[in-house]
Amino acid sequence: MSRRQPYDGIVVTTPVSVPYVRFSTKGAHWWIGRALATLVEDSGLTKEQFDGVCATSMSLHPDTAVGIVQHHGLSPRWLDHIPMGGVSGIVAMRRAARAVQSGDANIVACIAGDTNHIDSFRQGLENFSQFGKDAVYPLGTGGPNASFAFLTDYYMREYGATRKDFGKICVAQRDNALAYPHALFKAPLTLDEYMSARPIADPIHLFDCVMPCAGAEAYLVMREEQSVDLGLKFARILGTIERHNAFADDPIQYRGGWAVDREDLYGMADLTPGDIDFFETYDDYPVINMLQFEDLGFCDKGEGPDFVRRHTMTTDGSFPINTSGGQLSVGQAGASGGFLGIVEAIRQVTGQALGNPVPDAEIGLVGGFGMISYDRGVCSAAAILAAGR
């Protein structure tokens, strides 16, 4: 039994995605502006009614959420900036939910938006963190590729995963992406193509890596009765967790913070992994999917490869994951990558999927993982959303 206060009466609505592009000549403020405008349009609210704002972006420098409200003419009474990359979507939601619950804000607009110029990705890597700048970037790593190559290499060696197992994940996600209109990858991916892709950092090959791009994602957090009044479909928040710098003494990352807190997550939701209808994993590399399967209780540590072999992961499969294609097929629009799963989960449980719906999707799990600093991802988070009715 969880001792945490439930998010009763607090809902998430209005899933927004601003279609991604590989490179953009626009600034991050443009992408955030489009997300805000779409939130206004889809919700029927005015921007003045957003009295809470929670924003994230990796290409906004030197601005923060403060710059956003001035730039876009907002005047919220509650403002938060979540510079946490891949967990920002979940962390934003759980903070916004508490703000609304306590009455500090009525309607919180949660927004992630990032641009991508030609050299943005490299510049982002160069200046990602002090540890990265001191102890990884100078080794020629080209960003998280090498860090994930290490942990994929270790995971394969230790638990017997093969490239084909990772390939199966990537191929299933691509199948899902083919129905999702905003995915940057529009051609099917075969396992042969996956296997014969060019190596990037052994054992990571091209289709194990996400493509950096520009895009934005957003949603609103409000009270259930407001959502009903506005006629907005909504999802309930059954449980959330976040954890940072877990298992720091592990010589290499083979588990994430989810393993610390998963009892809390399911306890709060009063559910078990068996109740989950679909899972939006954080998928910046497929090995992280396997870590989430294990650490969020779908199988034991080391059984990830076998779990993948036993299941089909398309929207109509036995274990649907990343139903819009995930970052691997949609693209990684900076911090929007941390919002992609939650926005898609809202759509799935509210019957608004832009691509293929998961049949009878009632309960969705979302994973977040972020901020690859030095040798590992520092942040992890998860949330369970349910159809609101």
Place this chain on the structure above:
Amino acid sequence: MASPLRRSKRKNPVIRTRVPQLPPMARSRIFLGLTSAAARGVFELQVCRECGAIQYPPREACHVCLSDGLDWKEQSGAGQLVAHTMLRHAMENYFRERLPWRLGIVKLDVSDDLRNPHPAPSLIVHLHGDCPEPPAPVRVFAMLDRSGQAILVALPEKDTPHMTDDLQMREMTCDPKFRKSLVTDGKSPVGQAVVKELIKAGSDLVWVGEAAPWKKIPGWDEIKALQDVTVVDLDVTNPDSVRRCAAQIGQKVDILINTAEQHRAYRIDGRHGTENARAEMEINYLGLLRLAQEFGPVMRSRAADTEINAVAWVNILSIYALSNNPNQSTFSASKAAAHSLAQGIRASMQQAGVRVINIFPGPLDVEWNQELRPPKVSPNALAREIVKALRGGAEDVYPGDIAKDWYKRWREDPKVLERELAFAD
């Protein structure tokens, strides 16, 4: 196993010379402690004074107990390779031009320190090609890369044949093998020893400077007769001579070792007037400046020219450059000037990735140190230290017991050393 390096063919002169690119140089200030130790060939990490936890990457506070008492301490470097990768894609040009590139992640052993209950950090390292697949024991070293910053390198637990020929290793070192060297004065005992040692180390060709052809010096005929030696006119006190020499061979010199030195052992009042001091400055300081002006630019331009490229500039300074030895006062002053200039040369050569190695020997066993009691560094020992430095990853070398002792005292407190030297007989 690393395959032995093969002598590359003569470069087609029509082909464009590759412009030097450097690995990323930016680091936090706290990280520079690692660079400082690597510069003298030592692998140090921060260790918490309160709880003994080892830190990496470098920190401002202990990640276990939050103490800010973090002391840089030498590490054995023994560790276990946990995972590895071969980079086949890179964002930075330096690495793009050198792919594939092997990296590893190593868990340090700390079993030798029973006082420290905290797990050792994991280190991301440049991984030598001869290290076996993980899990495997390896040795971690801190070396300077071409940007002049410290980088961690893991080598196999035991030396393997041709391991210095590994192309990643060659990027961290300035190995004389197959490279062409210039020894600016080949007539002095040190110059002669350096020439022989370079040839022994596989230097392809050694140009040996001769300033005064009429001087009969023991051993000189033997040096001249060596197959790989070419004598060149080079008088560092003469601007024209330096310019001519640079025009003649500058675009081929991969390693320059400045052995030209004026050394007299006088106290301030041991000689009337400034003639001797002027001669010392003329050779030890201005001579170095002339060499830097003529050879510096051309060596920088060739810093990435195939695998056989311009890599190193070696200055033979003196431990007296750090603190004046009153018994050799003007000599000390000229070496202090040379040291200061060498720092400037280093900053300039660094832009292209050419390493400036400063050698700070204690008293050498040569005629002008006749009255000094041992220990003194023999020219042969000094030459061996120079080659060792070229094959390593450091930039400051203190050969001999006296140099090491003085350096330690100087680091502890330069003022105390100054007093100790003033009161010494």
